[in-house]
Amino acid sequence: MVKENESQRRRTDPFGGIRGSEINNESGKMLTPFEVDLQEALTGIQKSLDIWDGKIDPRRAGNIRERIKQKTQMKKETPFNWKSVKEYDRSLVDIYLRWSNKTIRSQKNVPEKQVRVALVGLLAFYKKINVMSPDLSHPDIIRCFNTTAKNYGLEGFKIPTDLAFNPERHIDPFAGVRGNNALSKNQFKKDLDVAVEELDFSIGYMDQLDIPTYRKEYRYKKRKPKFVKRSFKTSDSYYQVDLWWPGGSLQSLNNVPINKARMALVSMRSFFEKIDIQNPDFNDETVQSLYMKTRERTEPKDLTNNNPEIKSIEKGGTSYWSNLTHRWVKGKLDKKSGRFVAPEKGL
Numbered sequence: 001m002v003k004e005n006e007s008q009r010r011r012t013d014p015f016g017g018i019r020g021s022e023i024n025n026e027s028g029k030m031l032t033p034f035e036v037d038l039q040e041a042l043t044g045i046q047k048s049l050d051i052w053d054g055k056i057d058p059r060r061a062g063n064i065r066e067r068i069k070q071k072t073q074m075k076k077e078t079p080f081n082w083k084s085v086k087e088y089d090r091s092l093v094d095i096y097l098r099w100s101n102k103t104i105r106s107q108k109n110v111p112e113k114q115v116r117v118a119l120v121g122l123l124a125f126y127k128k129i130n131v132m133s134p135d136l137s138h139p140d141i142i143r144c145f146n147t148t149a150k151n152y153g154l155e156g157f158k159i160p161t162d163l164a165f166n167p168e169r170h171i172d173p174f175a176g177v178r179g180n181n182a183l184s185k186n187q188f189k190k191d192l193d194v195a196v197e198e199l200d201f202s203i204g205y206m207d208q209l210d211i212p213t214y215r216k217e218y219r220y221k222k223r224k225p226k227f228v229k230r231s232f233k234t235s236d237s238y239y240q241v242d243l244w245w246p247g248g249s250l251q252s253l254n255n256v257p258i259n260k261a262r263m264a265l266v267s268m269r270s271f272f273e274k275i276d277i278q279n280p281d282f283n284d285e286t287v288q289s290l291y292m293k294t295r296e297r298t299e300p301k302d303l304t305n306n307n308p309e310i311k312s313i314e315k316g317g318t319s320y321w322s323n324l325t326h327r328w329v330k331g332k333l334d335k336k337s338g339r340f341v342a343p344e345k346g347l
Contacts, residue, residue, distance in 0.1 A: 033152040034131045034145060037100040044080030044098060045123045051079045052119060081122055085109060097122060097173045099144040100151050107179035114177045121175025128171050138170045139163055139324075139346025163345035165324035167279065172324075178278050188326040189277040191246045191294045196272050198244060199265060202227035206262045209236060227265055231255045243268065245290050247297040277326070295321055300330050307333060309340045318342040 031039075049055075085092040085108075093115045097105045110118060129141060136142045142157055149156040165172075183189055202225035208216050231238040231254060239261040242249040256264060275287060282288045300310045300319045309331055311317025318340075319330045324347070331342045 032131065033148050033154070034134075037144070037148045038126065038129055038131055040101075041099055041126045042123075045119065045126055048079040048081040049116075049119050049123065051077055052082065052116060081119060082115065090115070095119065095122075095174065095177070095179070097125070097140060100147045102147050102151075104140060104143050104147065105173070106181070107174050107177060108181035110177055110179045118174045118177035121171075121177065122173055124175070125171050125173040135170075136160075137163070137166075139165050140173055142346070159345050161345075164320070165322070165346060167323060176278055182325055183277075186277060186326045187298050187328070188280065188291055188294050191290075191297075192272060192275060192277060194246050195244065196269070198226045199269055199272065201225055203262065203265050203269065206258075206265065209258070227268070228261055241265065243286075245293050247293055250289055250293060251286075280326075291326075294326075295328075298328055300328055307340055309342065320345075322347055 080096075081098055082093050082095050084090055085094060090112050092109045092111065095107045095110050095115065095118045096103045107118060125140070129144075134141050134145055136145070136157055137160065142159065142163070146156045148154070178186075201219075204217075205220050205225040206228065208220045213221065226244045227242050228239045229242075230236065231240050237258055238255045239258060241253045241256050241261050241264045243251040253264065271286075275281075275290075280287050280291050282291070299312055300317065302308050302310050302317070308316065309318045312319050312321070312328070319328050320343070321327075322329050329343045329347045331340055333339070334341050
């Protein structure tokens with residue numbers, strides 16, 4: 001009787017015959033979490049580009065009604081790597097480096113003309129990642145991989161003490177595009193803006209030399225220009241022209257005739273306009289001198305002798321200069337614990 005019942009027993013499949021499938025890589029091996037996240041990142045950025053370009057699926061591009069339907073549906077989708085600052089307005093866009101469902105880094109308020117450049121940069125960055133042999137000297141790659149490790153409960157990768165973005169070695173995920181959030185921190189840009197403002201004042205000052213004092217604009221009577229000054233106290237014929245930068249003069253020309261002095265200032269204005277604030281040309285010794293002047297002038301100092309950690313790494317502290325955002329990255333004091341928190345590496 002027992003044997004008869006056993007022969008009649010059966011197992012109901014609660015899944016209705018549905019079976020899972022092994023997700024393998026090109027070598028036929030099971031995908032690792034890092035490979036899964038890379039695939040998702042590549043799919044996400046390609047979809048983000050398609051939405052930005054308004055590209056529809058050619059397999060479904062039938063009649064006009066179907067194409068219109070697809071484009072309408074596309075406008076409702078949320079792109080993986082970008083978002084308009086204002087709904088239905090693409091003039092300013094936030095762009096995201098995303099990995100493992102997390103935002104690793106972002107550029108805020110990017111102008112519309114630069115958005116596609118940044119998105120293509122992200123695609124190139126993702127394609128460059130070698131999961132089997134990742135370049136963990138790249139700050140963004142090690143952040144991506146540590147995010148995956150954290151999400152899957154795996155051991156993370158140790159952050160090197162000298163972790164820093166090297167423009168000659170590392171690919172920029174945003175292809176050099178910077179939003180307002182990055183530019184607002186760029187100390188080199190801040191100094192350049194100040195220098196241009198002072199240079200414009202100096203040019204205006206020279207233009208007012210032939211105007212009687214009582215008719216001159218008040219601001220030109222109130223203060224002196226930083227780029228020019230008279231070579232002789234009793235003569236307006238010759239001037240000293242300085243290449244001025246916040247912190248002082250770097251180069252000077254003496255005894256320049258008044259007409260040529262103004263020409264030198266206008267030439268300097270053209271030179272400033274050509275400086276790339278995001279990727280300065282260090283092959284130009286003048287640009288490099290200005291850049292180093294900014295770096296040296298803004299180096300963190302422990303004025304109160306209470307937080308020596310605020311000093312640069314070279315002087316025993318934790319602050320470091322970023323070649324990516326062109327500023328000193330500093331730690332801060334945790335008010336609750338009273339402990340100094342060192343800055344994150346590779347910013």
